[in-house]
Amino acid sequence: MNRRNTRAFAFGVLFSVCIIGIFYFRIAGTKVAEMNMDRAKNFLEDNGYVVLSKDKFAQIEKTLSTETNNVEKQQKPVTDPPKSEESVTAYQLEIVSGMVSRDIAEILAKEKIIDEADRFEIYLEENGYSKKIQLGSFHLTAKMSYKDIAKTITKS
Incomplete structure (x- = not known):
């Protein structure tokens, strides 16, 4: 050209x-x-x-976080009587509407039921348990594996 x-x-x-x-x-x-x-x-x-509006959304978000904090305060760890020389930590977990796998993992880590919140949350995500979490009250112990805890809170 x-x-x-x-x-x-x-x-x-x-x-x-x-x-x-x-x-x-x-x-x-x-x-x-x-x-x-x-x-x-x-x-x-x-x-x-x-x-x-942004204001209404912020108000709803604040109310939800306040309710979640109130529920966390109401949940108290339960300890089983010692079966041997070491005691096993048990916890009555109350899952309410609006809680996600991250919230549950943080509560369990705080109560020494699991060792790391991040690892447990990743386990729930990778194995599909995070979408099957049920509302209710669940009795969990520190001797339970991630799989046992996941099956308990998903009722599967």
């Missing part, structure tokens, strides 16, 4: 882009409705979403 052909090709591309741009911004732009805040909110609500 020589210089003249290259310029002609570039001019053709420029002309095509101009035609497409005019069509898009003039003709098609009038058909596209302007999306304002109320229309966007109504659209989301019609499709099953809940729209909250």
Whole structure:
């Protein structure tokens, strides 16, 4: 290709882009409705979403964390009587709505039922137990394996 052909090709591309741009911004732009805040909110609500302001969301999040903290305060460790020279730590775990595997792992690590919260959480995720956790009260001991604890809290 020589210089003249290259310029002609570039001019053709420029002309095509101009035609497409005019069509898009003039003709098609009038058909596209302007999306304002109320229309966007109504659209989301019609499709099953809940729209909250940042303040309302922060208030709900604060209430949820307060309730979770209250539940954690109510949960008290239970110790079994010593069967041998060493005592086995037992704990009555109460799982309430809104708790996730991370919360459960942290509580169990704090109560010395498991050694590491991160390892237990990874175990739950990798073996599919994190999506099957059930609400309720569960009796757990420090001698239970990760698998036993997972089966207990998922009732499987």
